[in-house]
Amino acid sequence: MKCSGWLVTGKAFLFVPLAAAILLLTGQSARADSALAWGSNQNGQIGDGTMTNRYVPTSIPALSSGVIAISAGSNHTTAVQNGALYVWGYNADGELGDGTTTNHLAPEQNPFLNSGVTAIAGDFTHSLAVQNGGVYAWGANGAGQLGNGTTTNHLTPVAISSLASGVTLIAGGFDHSLAVQNGGVYAWGNNNSGQLGDGSTTNRLTPVPVSSLSSGISAIAGGNVDSLALKNGAVYAWGDNSTGELGDGTNTNRLTPVAVSGLSSGVTAIAAGASHNLAVKNGGVYAWGWNGSGQLGDGTITNRNVPEQIDSTDLSNIVSVAAGQESSYALSSDGSLWIWGRSQEGQLGLGVFEAGTEEEAPQHLLPPTGYLFTSINAEGYYAVATVTAVPEPSTFALAVLAFGILGVRRRGR
Numbered sequence: 130m131k132c133s134g135w136l137v138t139g140k141a142f143l144f145v146p147l148a149a150a151i152l153l154l155t156g157q158s159a160r161a162d163s164a165l166a167w168g169s170n171q172n173g174q175i176g177d178g179t180m181t182n183r184y185v186p187t188s189i190p191a192l193s194s195g196v197i198a199i200s201a202g203s204n205h206t207t208a209v210q211n212g213a214l215y216v217w218g219y220n221a222d223g224e225l226g227d228g229t230t231t232n233h234l235a236p237e238q239n240p241f242l243n244s245g246v247t248a249i250a251g252d253f254t255h256s257l258a259v260q261n262g263g264v265y266a267w268g269a270n271g272a273g274q275l276g277n278g279t280t281t282n283h284l285t286p287v288a289i290s291s292l293a294s295g296v297t298l299i300a301g302g303f304d305h306s307l308a309v310q311n312g313g314v315y316a317w318g319n320n321n322s323g324q325l326g327d328g329s330t331t332n333r334l335t336p337v338p339v340s341s342l343s344s345g346i347s348a349i350a351g352g353n354v355d356s357l358a359l360k361n362g363a364v365y366a367w368g369d370n371s372t373g374e375l376g377d378g379t380n381t382n383r384l385t386p387v388a389v390s391g392l393s394s395g396v397t398a399i400a401a402g403a404s405h406n407l408a409v410k411n412g413g414v415y416a417w418g419w420n421g422s423g424q425l426g427d428g429t430i431t432n433r434n435v436p437e438q439i440d441s442t443d444l445s446n447i448v449s450v451a452a453g454q455e456s457s458y459a460l461s462s463d464g465s466l467w468i469w470g471r472s473q474e475g476q477l478g479l480g481v482f483e484a485g486t487e488e489e490a491p492q493h494l495l496p497p498t499g500y501l502f503t504s505i506n507a508e509g510y511y512a513v514a515t516v517t518a519v520p521e522p523s524t525f526a527l528a529v530l531a532f533g534i535l536g537v538r539r540r541g542r
Contacts, residue, residue: 162193162196162515162516163196164188164189164192164193165513166514167183167185167186167187167478167512168182168183168474168477169182169509173218173232174204174206174217176217176235177234178234180234182474185475185478185480186496186497191235192215194210195211196209196515198515199504200250200513201251201453201511202251202252202254202256203253203508203509205218205256206251206513207251207256208236208513213238214249215239216233216237217234217236218232218233220232220233222255222269223283223284223285224251224254224256226256226267226268226285226286227285228240239286241286242258242265246260247259247260248296250306251301252301252302252304252351254268255270255275255306257299257301257306257308262295262296263288263293263294264289264292264296264299264308267287269282271304272318273318273319273332274301274304274318275306276292276317276318276336277289277290277335278335280334289335291315291335291336292310292315294310297309298346300351300401302356304318305320306318306351309346314338314342315337316339317334317336318332319354321354322354323384323385324351325337325356325368326339326340326342326356326367327339327385328384339356339385341386342360346358346359346360348399349399350400352401352402353404355375356401357389358399359397362396362397363388363393364392364396365387365388366389367384367386367387368382370382372404372418372434373417373418373432373433373434374404374417375387376390376418378434380434391436392436396410397409397448400449400451400452400457402419402453402454402455403419403453404418405424405452407457408436408450409447410438412446412447413447414438414440414450414467415436416436416457417433417435418433419432420432421455422455422456423469423470423487423488424455425437425457426439426489426490427439427489428489429489430487439490439491440490440491443467443491444459448461449504451505452507453470453507453509454471454508454509455510456472456476457469458505459491459505460502460504464496464503466505467494468492469492471486472486473510475511476512477494478512497516500519501517503517
């Protein structure tokens with residue numbers, strides 16, 4: 130097993146679970162308050178003021194506190210800090226929503242969504258946000274992915290009238306979009322492979338309900354031309370299935386949701402890559418679809434049209450997953466990451482020596498000393514994450530921890 134070249138020490142490895150124990154003892158919960166990014170930076174999507182690729186997680190100076198969410202598009206990034214939207218990276222199609230087409234190498238506050246933002250999503254050239262329960266969209270709109278009834282690009286956020294309230298979740302595909310309103314899934318934009326799930330292949334310029342997913346939805350995800358939803362612990366998929374990304378044992382496209390094989394209960398998180406998908410079931414990670422760069426993590430480059438559990442020894446306490454173009458990420462309950470797949474732009478965060486390589490089995494990536502990873506998101510060839518500082522323990526907490534450690538030693542004699 131190989132650990133990150135960034136923090137490869139015995140102390141660093143032991144620190145993470147110890148920090149989690151201290152958090153519990155002090156009664157303080159982890160807060161995702163600062164942002165990191167790594168991988169491709171050709172359009173400034175890392176947000177550190179440069180266009181230099183980063184091969185290890187790199188701090189975003191403008192987002193050092195109060196960050197509650199961060200989302201990667203293919204070449205642009207969005208974040209929520211203290212309820213306000215921040216944007217940076219590529220902007221030729223208006224995907225930053227600031228009224229210009231100028232790229233930005235560091236985060237800037239969006240002037241139109243400066244409060245009340247609770248959720249964000251970005252994909253190839255468009256972005257989405259939820260403000261006070263309503264959905265706003267901006268950027269490219271050639272397939273109607275902005276959901277406002279037109280195919281005109283928008284350089285500033287536009288409200289989607291039918292999703293003005295009750296929205297809790299949003300997700301973006303290559304040029305289609307998803308939302309959960311009052312527990313049900315709605316979709317709009319490109320539908321050439323049935324990725325909107327309404328039983329047709331007709332593009333939709335405004336949101337339409339997804340067949341059979343009208344209630345009980347707790348998560349959604351958009352791939353390039355497929356979509357996923359989590360309903361009452363079970364995973365459903367629809368759209369393109371040419372490399373098995375729907376996980377139903379076939380390579381047949383589906384115009385309405387189908388149950389993903391073996392994931393009918395116990396699932397708590399999902400993620401969609403370009404043509405591969407991930408799920409967390411009972412703390413373990415399952416992967417299926419395209420595997421040309423080892424993004425399924427099973428030690429091969431063989432596509433899988435049904436989910437298979439990967440590395441059940443190390444990946445046993447996973448709380449969330451993320452998927453990029455050809456890479457995969459899993460966040461462990463101890464605040465560390467497991468990563469695998471392609472790393473030609475440094476998107477695995479393992480160091481410059483990994484550039485241009487593939488990792489066909491999960492590798493361990495530790496957070497900076499004194500921090501815990503609290504979320505992970507990926508798209509294209511880079512990844513973004515939030516971290517929280519481990520608070521200083523009280524004297525009482527240290528005494529309790531020391532007593533517990535000494536007690537274990539005494540019992541072991």
